[in-house]
Amino acid sequence: MANHNHQPEPSPVDGVPASEMASVDQTNSRTEDRFAVHDLWCDAGQLRDLSRIGASLVVKDDWAPGATRPITIRGIATDITLDATCVWRSIQSDGETTVGLHFEHLTAQQEDTLDDMSQSHASY
16 A cells, blocks of 8 residues: 655755755765854855855755855955855745855865854854
8 A cells, every 4th residue: 555645854954945956975974063253255155154165055046956056255365266056045025035054075175264264254
């Protein structure tokens, strides 16, 4: 007998429908410390949090899960440009769109720069 009570598989990111998750293999790979940040500028939108492997931000333009584009993050003392892939997207009732990003092909120096930026601009 068939089970007609099939429930959709829960999303690996709280509050984000599975349909909005990217089909890439990094879905919610938040194993690194993320810091809510301030005084950082990003050309793609307003940063919410940052780590050495990814970020979440409120975007100016739509960014579909799975899409990769270059972004620049500027701090008080340094800036960095890197490729970021959208791994999830959440559209709020007010139309604000937040995305989760995974940074691609980072060098050790870029990871260190991101780590320094996230800690020195952390909102505690």
